Every structure is written in C-alpha cells, then in structure tokens.
Amino acid sequence: MGRKPAKSEVWQGTLALMILRTLQGLGPLHGYGVARRIEQTSGDRLVLNYGTIYPALLKLEQEGYIASEWGVSENNRKAKFYKLTAAGKRQVAREQREWQETTDIIARFFEPGGETL
Amino acid sequence: MRALRVLLLRLGNFLGQSRREREFQEELEAHLQMHIDDNLRAGMTEAEARREALLKLGGVEPLKESMRDRWTLAWLETWGQDLRYSLRSLRRNPGYSTTAALSIALGIGASVSIFTVADGVLLRPLPYRDPARLMMIWEANHKHVDSTQNVVSPGNYLDWRARTRTFQQIAAFRYLNSVLSDGHRAEELKKQAMTANLLPMLGVQPYRGRFFTEEEDRPGRDTVILISHRLWQSWFGGDESILGRKVMINSTPRTIIGVMPPGFYFRNRETDLWEPFGIDPARNYRQTSGRYIMVAGRLNPGVTRDQAHAEMTAIASQLEAANPGFNKNWTVNVESLRDSLVGNTRSSLLVLLGSVGLLLLVACANVANLMLARCASRRREMAVRASMGAGRWRVMRQLLTESVVLSLIGGASGILLARWLVLGLLILAPKALTGMADIRIDLRIIVFAVGLSTLSGLLFGFAPAWTATRFNLFEVMRQSGGTVSRRGSLRAWLVGAEVALSVILLTGAGLLFQSLTGLQSVSSGLNPANLLTFRVSLPAAKYKPEYRRTRFFTQALARLGQLPGVQSASAVSYLPFDGDAAGTYTAIQGRPAPRPGEELLAVIRTVMPGYFQTMGIPVQQGRDFTAADNEEKSPMRFIVNEAYAKKFLAGTPALSTSINALMDATNPYGQIVGVVGDVREGALDKPAEPTIYYPHARLNYPGMTLLLKTQSDPRTLIEPARRIVQELDPAQPIAEARTMDEVLGETLARQRFSALLLVGFSILSLLLAAVGVYGVLAYSVTERTREIGLRLALGAGPAKITAQIVAAGARFVLAGTLAGIAGALALAGLLQGLLYGVEPRDPATFAVVPAVLLAVALLAAYLPARRAGRLDPMSALRMD
Numbered sequence: 001m002g003r004k005p006a007k008s009e010v011w012q013g014t015l016a017l018m019i020l021r022t023l024q025g026l027g028p029l030h031g032y033g034v035a036r037r038i039e040q041t042s043g044d045r046l047v048l049n050y051g052t053i054y055p056a057l058l059k060l061e062q063e064g065y066i067a068s069e070w071g072v073s074e075n076n077r078k079a080k081f082y083k084l085t086a087a088g089k090r091q092v093a094r095e096q097r098e099w100q101e102t103t104d105i106i107a108r109f110f111e112p113g114g115e116t117l
Numbered sequence: 118m119r120a121l122r123v124l125l126l127r128l129g130n131f132l133g134q135s136r137r138e139r140e141f142q143e144e145l146e147a148h149l150q151m152h153i154d155d156n157l158r159a160g161m162t163e164a165e166a167r168r169e170a171l172l173k174l175g176g177v178e179p180l181k182e183s184m185r186d187r188w189t190l191a192w193l194e195t196w197g198q199d200l201r202y203s204l205r206s207l208r209r210n211p212g213y214s215t216t217a218a219l220s221i222a223l224g225i226g227a228s229v230s231i232f233t234v235a236d237g238v239l240l241r242p243l244p245y246r247d248p249a250r251l252m253m254i255w256e257a258n259h260k261h262v263d264s265t266q267n268v269v270s271p272g273n274y275l276d277w278r279a280r281t282r283t284f285q286q287i288a289a290f291r292y293l294n295s296v297l298s299d300g301h302r303a304e305e306l307k308k309q310a311m312t313a314n315l316l317p318m319l320g321v322q323p324y325r326g327r328f329f330t331e332e333e334d335r336p337g338r339d340t341v342i343l344i345s346h347r348l349w350q351s352w353f354g355g356d357e358s359i360l361g362r363k364v365m366i367n368s369t370p371r372t373i374i375g376v377m378p379p380g381f382y383f384r385n386r387e388t389d390l391w392e393p394f395g396i397d398p399a400r401n402y403r404q405t406s407g408r409y410i411m412v413a414g415r416l417n418p419g420v421t422r423d424q425a426h427a428e429m430t431a432i433a434s435q436l437e438a439a440n441p442g443f444n445k446n447w448t449v450n451v452e453s454l455r456d457s458l459v460g461n462t463r464s465s466l467l468v469l470l471g472s473v474g475l476l477l478l479v480a481c482a483n484v485a486n487l488m489l490a491r492c493a494s495r496r497r498e499m500a501v502r503a504s505m506g507a508g509r510w511r512v513m514r515q516l517l518t519e520s521v522v523l524s525l526i527g528g529a530s531g532i533l534l535a536r537w538l539v540l541g542l543l544i545l546a547p548k549a550l551t552g553m554a555d556i557r558i559d560l561r562i563i564v565f566a567v568g569l570s571t572l573s574g575l576l577f578g579f580a581p582a583w584t585a586t587r588f589n590l591f592e593v594m595r596q597s598g599g600t601v602s603r604r605g606s607l608r609a610w611l612v613g614a615e616v617a618l619s620v621i622l623l624t625g626a627g628l629l630f631q632s633l634t635g636l637q638s639v640s641s642g643l644n645p646a647n648l649l650t651f652r653v654s655l656p657a658a659k660y661k662p663e664y665r666r667t668r669f670f671t672q673a674l675a676r677l678g679q680l681p682g683v684q685s686a687s688a689v690s691y692l693p694f695d696g697d698a699a700g701t702y703t704a705i706q707g708r709p710a711p712r713p714g715e716e717l718l719a720v721i722r723t724v725m726p727g728y729f730q731t732m733g734i735p736v737q738q739g740r741d742f743t744a745a746d747n748e749e750k751s752p753m754r755f756i757v758n759e760a761y762a763k764k765f766l767a768g769t770p771a772l773s774t775s776i777n778a779l780m781d782a783t784n785p786y787g788q789i790v791g792v793v794g795d796v797r798e799g800a801l802d803k804p805a806e807p808t809i810y811y812p813h814a815r816l817n818y819p820g821m822t823l824l825l826k827t828q829s830d831p832r833t834l835i836e837p838a839r840r841i842v843q844e845l846d847p848a849q850p851i852a853e854a855r856t857m858d859e860v861l862g863e864t865l866a867r868q869r870f871s872a873l874l875l876v877g878f879s880i881l882s883l884l885l886a887a888v889g890v891y892g893v894l895a896y897s898v899t900e901r902t903r904e905i906g907l908r909l910a911l912g913a914g915p916a917k918i919t920a921q922i923v924a925a926g927a928r929f930v931l932a933g934t935l936a937g938i939a940g941a942l943a944l945a946g947l948l949q950g951l952l953y954g955v956e957p958r959d960p961a962t963f964a965v966v967p968a969v970l971l972a973v974a975l976l977a978a979y980l981p982a983r984r985a986g987r988l989d990p991m992s993a994l995r996m997d
Contacts, residue, residue: 032148036155050148051175054141055183075154079147080140 020092023084030079203519217484221527224480226534229566231473235466237556246320250416253457257450265450269412272402283425287414288315298365305852308390326360326375329393339393342371346379348389368656403443426451445713475618479882482615483889485577490896492581513582520578528570612889613933619882620937626879627962629872635954642796644733648857649831654820663817664749676841682828687731688821690723693796706775720808723816731826739772739791747812753787759795761807887977895981906990915986926978934967
C-alpha cells in the first residue's frame with residue numbers, strides 16, 4: 001500500500017500499460033504468459049521479476065480494467081486467465097494517447113535545435 | 118468511484134479471504150509449473166528448471182504478503198480478529214451471553230416500542246406545510262365550563278377573521294354525519310364542513326380535481342363535495358371519471374369536484390366527505406345560535422403562539438364589550454394544533470417514556486454487572502494476555518468489542534421484539550392516543566435503537582473493561598484464584614441502583630394500578646350490560662316535516678322491541694361517554710333572568726320514551742316520558758338529572774317546577790315530570806353535569822343512537838336490527854353498531870393502557886433486579902469457594918455461612934430499596950394527573966411495593982447462599 005519507492009511506482013505504471021496492451025493484442029492470457037510476452041515484446045531487453053506481474057494484475061482487476069477466470073493452459077495446466085474489459089479497452093486508448101503526448105513532448109527536446117527554443 | 122470500488126472489493130475479499138489465499142497459492146503454483154515445463158523443454162535439468170523458475174518469480178512469501186496487503190485493510194483484519202474472538206468467547210459462555218443479550222433486548226425492545234408510539238404522537242411532524250404555524254383557536258369560559266377547548270360561535274369567528282393581524286388566515290370547520298346513497302346502497306359517513314380557505318391553509322393539494330372556491334363557500338352555492346381517496350377506491354372503484362359525478366348526500370344532490378390525497382385527514386382520520394361550510398357573513402349568528410364550530414389558523418411568519426394569544430384575547434375583550442349578552446365572560450385560547458391533538462395523552466406518554474428509560478437503565482446496569490462478574494473471573498486470562506505483550510488498550514479493545522457485539526445482538530433482537538410490542542401497544546392503546554398518529558418503526562427509529570444499544574454497550578462495557586485491565590500483573594499471577602477479592606463493591610453499587618430504579622417503577626405501577634381498579638368500580642350511573650347501540654341518521658331533506666322523524670323512530674323502536682331477546686328499546690341524541698354533547702342555557706320559572714355571564718348551563722339530551730329503563734338509569738322522582746309526551750302536539754315536559762335538581766333547584770321541589778332551555782325568548786317553559794340519576798358523562802373521574810332531557814317530538818334530531826337492552830349477547834341483534842330499519846326505509850343505513858361496554862371501555866382505555874404498560878415494565882425490572890442480585894452473589898460465592906470451604910472445614914455451620922451471604926446481599930438490596938423509596942416519593946407528583954382515587958404518596962403502596970421487592974431480592978440472594986452452605990469443604994479446598 002504505497003510503501004514502494006517512487007521509482008518502482010513509475011515502473012509499475014508502465015508495467016500496467018504493458019499488461020493491458022499485451023492482453024489487448026493476444027486476448028485472454030495467464031500471468032506467466034503475460035510476463036513471458038512482455039519480455040519477448042521488449043526484445044528481451046527488459047528483464048522482469050515475474051512476481052511483480054501479480055500485484056499489478058490484482059490492481060488492474062480491482063480497478064475493473066481486467067477480469068479473470070480459471071481455465072486450462074495450452075499444455076493442459078489449470079491456470080487463471082486474464083482478459084481486458086470494456087473499461088480496460090478505454091483505458092488502453094487513453095493511456096496510449098497520454099503516452100504518445102509525453103513521448104512527443106520529450107521528442108521535441110531531442111529535435112535538432114530543440115534546446116535553444 | 119474507482120476508489121470506492123477498490124474499497125468494496127477489498128472488503129469483499131476480507132470476508133472471503135481464505136478462499137482468496139488458496140486461489141492465489143494455486144495461481145502461483147500453476148505459474149511455476151508452466152515455467153518449469155518451458156525450462157525443461159529448453160533442455161534444463163529438473164533441478165535447474167525449478168530453481169530458475171523460483172528465482173524469476175522472487176520470494177513467494179513476500180509476494181503473498183503484498184497480495185494480502187492489497188486485498189484487505191489491515192485494521193479491519195485485527196478488528197475482525199477481535200470480532201471472531203468475541204463471538205467465540207460469547208459462544209463458550211451461553212448462560213452469560215443469553216442473559217446479557219436478553220436483558221438488552223428487553224430494555225431496547227421496550228424503549229424502542231414506546232419511543233415509536235411517542236414519536237408518532239408527539240414528535241413526528243403533522244402532514245401539513247409548516248405545521249408549527251398551525252394553531253387552534255378555542256373559546257374559553259372558566260365561569261361556566263371547566264374547559265379551555267370550547268367550540269366557537271360563528272359570529273365571533275367572523276369578527277376574529279376580520280380583526281386579527283397575527284394570523285395569516287383563519288378557517289372554520291365542524292364535524293357532521295351524513296348518509297351517502299346512490300339508490301342501491303346507503304352508508305353513513307363522517308363529513309367535515311370547512312371554509313374554502315382551510316385546505317389551502319394546510320398546504321395540501323388535491324389528488325384529483327380541485328378544492329372549493331370562495332364562491333362555492335356561500336349558502337345556497339355549496340352543492341359541491343370532496344371525497345377521500347379511500348371512499349373513491351371503495352365506493353366508486355377508483356373510477357377516473359369521478360369528477361363531476363352527482364351523488365346524494367343526505368338525500369340532496371351534490372357534485373364531486375375532487376378527491377383528497379391518500380391518507381389525508383384533518384383532526385379526524387375517519388372523515389370521508391368534505392363540503393363547504395357556507396357561513397353567511399350577513400347573518401347575525403350571535404342573535405340566535407350558540408357555539409358549535411371549530412377554528413384553526415395559520416400564524417404569520419415570525420409570530421409566536423403567545424403573541425397570537427395576546428392579540429386574540431384583546432379582540433375577545435372587545436367582542437365581550439360589544440356583545441355583553443352573548444360574550445360575557447368569554448375569552449379565547451390559542452394552542453398549537455399539535456398540542457390540541459395530543460392534549461392529556463402527553464402526560465401518559467411522558468410517564469411511559471420515563472419508565473422505559475428507567476427500565477433501560479436497569480437492563481444496562483444488569484449487563485454491566487454480568488460483565489464485571491465475568492471479567493473478574495477472567496482476570497487471569499487477561500493477565501496472561503498482558504504478560505504475553507498485549508497492551509492495556511489492546512485488551513480493553515477486545516473487551517469493548519465483546520460488549521458492543523453483545524449489545525448489538527441484544528439490540529437487534531430488541532428491534533424484532535419492538536415490532537411485536539408496537540402491534541400490541543396499538544391494540545391496547547386508546548384511540549384518543551393513537552388515532553391521529555402515524556405510528557411505525559422506520560429507519561430513524563432503527564438508527565435510534567442501534568445507536569442506543571451501541572452506546573449502552575460502550576458505556577456499560579467500559580467500566581468492566583477498565584477495572585478488569587487495571588491489575589498488578591505479579592499479584593494476579595501469584596494469586597491462585599481463591600483469595601478474597603475486594604472488587605465486588607462496584608457490582609454491589611450497581612445492584613443497589615438496579616433495586617432502587619425497580620422500586621421507583623414498581624411504586625408507579627402500583628399507584629396506577631390502584632387508580633385503575635378504583636375507576637372501574639366507580640358507578641357510571643347506567644347499566645351497560647347487554648346493551649346494543651347503533652346510530653340511525655335520517656336525511657333531513659327527505660324527512661319533512663320534522664315530526665316524520667319522530668314517527669320513524671317510534672315505529673322502528675316498536676318493531677325492534679318485538680325482536681326475540683329484546684327487553685326494551687329506546688334512543689338518544691348523544692350517547693353518553695361517546696364524546697359529543699350539546700349544552701345550552703336554562704332558566705327556571707319564577708326566578709329573575711340571570712345577568713349576562715351568570716347563566717345556568719345545562720347539557721341537553723333528546724330521548725325516546727323508555728330511555729331510562731333501557732339504559733338502567735334510575736328514575737328517582739316522578740316518571741319517565743310516555744308515548745303521550747312524544748306526540749307532535751304534546752305540552753312541553755322535561756326530565757332533569759339529580760345534578761340539575763341539586764345545583765339549580767336547591768330548596769324547590771323539582772316536580773312541577775317549570776323550566777326552559779335553549780335561551781330562545783319564545784321557547785316555552787315546561788314542567789319537570791321526573792328526576793333521574795346522574796350519568797358521569799365526560800370521564801369517570803369528573804362529576805356529572807346538570808342535564809335536561811327532552812322528548813324527541815319537542816327537540817327533534819334527525820340522527821339518533823338507538824339502544825337495545827337484550828337478554829344475551831347483544832351483538833347477535835345487529836343484523837336483525839339493520840333489517841328492521843331497512844324494512845322501514847330501504848335506503849337507510851345503520852352506523853357504528855357496538856355494545857355499551859365497548860363505548861365505556863374507550864373511556865377507561867387511557868388509564869388501563871398506562872397502568873398495564875407500567876405494570877409490565879415493573880415486572881420486567883423486578884426480574885432484572887433479581888437476576889442482578891443473583892448474579893452478584895453467585896459470582897462472589899464462586900470466587901470465595903476456597904475461603905468458604907476453609908471455614909466449613911474449620912467447623913462453621915452451613916446455616917451460618919448461608920445467613921452471612923444472604924446478609925451480605927441484603928445490605929445493598931436494603932440500601933437500594935431505601936434510595937428507591939426516596940426517589941419514588943420525589944417523582945410521585947408527576948403521576949398526579951393520571952391518578953384517580955389514590956394519593957400519589959399512598960402509604961399502602963409505599964409499604965407493600967418495597968416489601969415485595971425485598972422478598973424477591975432476598976430469594977435471589979438465598980439461592981447462591983444455600984449453594985455456599987452446601988459446599989463440600991474438601992473438594993472446595995482442593996479446587997484450582
């Protein structure tokens with residue numbers, strides 16, 4: 001409950017977005033699958049502690065962006081599957097917009113001559 | 118919103134926590150398995166695969182911890198522990214828990230039910246706009262009638278209306294009975310005639326249609342009528358095309374112009390018809406008529422009742438000076454509408470509220486007592502918890518949680534109990550008390566009850582919790598449970614207080630009960646046994662000339678008298694004990710006319726021959742009316758009651774004295790042909806008023822109450838009586854058929870109600886006090902088991918031990934009794950208005966009641982004391 005250092009909060013914020021995007025792209029997925037997929041998408045440049053996925057998933061579920069149910073994995077293991085809700089889809093769109101805006105702004109500072117404006 | 122959702126989810130998770138944890142465990146296991154599978158497929162060894170997967174997941178326990186953290190609210194969890202622990206500990210001591218919860222349930226149930234009734238009668242706002250500004254304006258004349266709520270002369274009303282500045286509006290109304298008929302059916306209904314401004318003044322809106330216009334409120338134009346929602350449903354089947362429909366009211370056509378909102382009433386809940394009053398401003402009402410209307414008004418904003426009262430009194434003295442013949446000694450009385458409705462029921466209710474408060478205190482003291490006793494026996498448990506590091510606050514919180522849980526359980530059962538009690542109250546309660554009120558248990562009252570029980574839980578859990586946690590750890594641990602404890606003194610005080618409160622309650626109940634039995638033995642002056650009464654109101658428009666009504670009643674009574682089982686039959690204009698009466702001035706021939714303000718006032722009743730025999734009123738001198746007295750052309754003859762003869766004719770032989778009544782100059786004098794016994798009209802505890810009886814032919818009322826004296830159950834004659842009336846006139850209903858016993862019962866109902874409740878409360882409090890005494894002594898015996906065993910072993914006789922323990926109990930019971938007597942003496946004055954025939958400080962009551970209580974308390978003390986005397990010394994010493 002808010003006892004984590006600020007750096008981790010930022011990381012978790014981005015992690016939530018990554019989870020949402022992953023679920024949007026791939027459909028219902030279990031926690032392990034989400035974690036693997038995030039590593040793959042990052043071109044293995046991100047090294048994830050898989051445990052951090054679960055608090056993030058719980059937070060997203062409590063906020064109503066994702067829903068979960070028990071199902072069977074591709075190699076016949078009972079696992080909990082997460083999927084995006086309607087509110088989650090809207091959240092992805094919103095976050096994507098905001099992220100875009102942030103990167104646009106930051107990008108301007110790295111444009112040639114940006115520092116003299 | 119989202120924050121709320123998270124909170125709710127967490128709460129939900131908290132409740133289903135173990136399932137959640139299990140699921141999370143499974144989820145993590147599935148994760149690891151899938152990871153291991155993948156690693157194996159990538160060519161790792163079994164051990165490597167597992168190790169890598171665990172490493173990548175991080176520590177499982179911290180993860181679980183953070184999940185739990187996110188799932189639930191930490192404080193909620195410890196509170197939950199307290200709660201669970203409390204429930205478990207209460208379950209382990211069912212005797213204690215049940216007694217304590219039952220105590221609270223009784224206390225709360227009784228308080229809530231009485232509060233509900235008091236709330237409906239005294240507190241809940243009247244269903245009108247800004248009801249605090251609504252007043253009743255009465256005339257008052259202390260010289261003639263001991264009433265501050267006398268009805269008003271229309272002439273004075275018109276002058277008030279013209280002169281007042283403190284009132285925004287003044288409106289007049291009166292009650293009437295009238296027959297609604299449609300050719301097939303006929304029913305007698307309660308009707309209110311009111312000036313056109315009354316309904317707008319109350320601030321209500323019609324449900325359908327409209328109210329009266331000022332134009333329709335004029336004599337001759339008043340052919341419109343409003344009906345109640347209830348009548349609209351029952352008689353007209355909720356017909357939407359009702360507006361404009363013509364109906365016959367008292368055989369006169371009237372047009373329905375509106376339906377009142379459901380549940381609307383003004384002063385009389387049973388009203389189904391409203392019509393314009395039709396007061397004629399041009400007529401001089403003070404010339405001919407008496408006082409017979411009621412007046413209500415709405416104060417201007419910011420005006421107080423006292424200001425309005427002062428202004429109206431000034432107007433009344435102007436009117437007194439202007440019309441001395443009519444207004445001598447008459448003044449006005451302004452009171453709030455609420456006060457006028459509640460009237461003398463207020464004192465009963467306040468007494469009941471007070472007693473219920475006492476009962477609640479007794480119940481709470483009892484619970485505190487039980488808790489104290491229990492905490493004492495749990496001191497070692499507390500000490501153990503403290504020695505293991507629990508802070509004092511933590512232990513106290515645990516104990517308080519327990520007491521609040523207990524009182525909430527008690528409170529919830531109390532609310533359930535109150536639902537039944539309120540139903541019972543409504544059955545027992547006099548209509549005068551509850552008839553106008555909106556009585557129900559609503560959310561406010563439930564909140565009140567929950568608040569009350571939580572408060573009593575905290576309040577009476579605090580002292581025990583404080584005492585129980587105030588210990589010296591070493592001392593407690595060193596004690597081996599058997600030494601004498603000095604901690605019983607607080608408990609003794611509580612029991613003493615309980616006893617004192619119970620004495621107060623019991624004394625009050627004793628006084629009320631005595632007064633009730635006194636009232637029941639007061640002779641009403643008539644014999645109500647096997648007497649059926651019902652009203653027949655002939656439409657004045659249909660029965661013309663007036664004598665046709667006399668003929669109708671004569672025929673009806675002749676046939677009713679023939680019914681098998683009927684001993685005699687008669688009729689009267691206003692049934693005694695039924696509230697209504699008519700009064701007027703009277704004069705005695707040969708005496709100078711009284712000066713204005715000194716007139717003789719008498720009650721007037723019109724009767725049919727045989728009335729006194731039917732009612733069982735003794736004829737003391739002369740004779741009853743005969744058929745000959747009741748002829749159209751008979752000479753005027755009167756019968757008066759004993760009070761009239763004593764008060765007005767003192768010294769003159771009553772028979773053959775000529776008197777008149779109605780204060781009409783042309784009203785003929787007539788001879789008194791009989792003197793009859795007094796009937797105590799208004800209330801049993803008031804002396805009878807001087808009364809003049811007229812034969813019906815000479816004072817012709819369209820509506821009469823018929824009376825049948827029968828050999829057996831009079832109710833079986835209702836249907837035959839209805840048939841006979843309808844044989845004479847098929848469109849003629851009969852109304853309010855009931856026995857005279859029922860009519861009289863209503864008069865006693867108020868006293869019976871208070872007395873019954875108070876008796877109930879005092880029995881409860883007596884029981885609670887007995888439980889309290891028993892509890893304290895039983896625990897002290899348990900605590901002292903070793904000491905008692907030692908003394909027995911050393912040769913003390915069992916009888917001596919028993920006596921000592923009873924004496925220990927008797928000390929505080931006696932102290933409580935004395936305090937209670939003092940308290941009851943101080944409070945007895947409050948009962949004054951409710952008592953009849955018994956002094957508020959009646960010595961017998963004050964001797965018997967404490968004796969009864971003392972006996973019960975000593976019995977409660979004896980039981981544990983006897984147990985102590987019978988202890989086996991050896992096993993007592995070996996204990997612990």
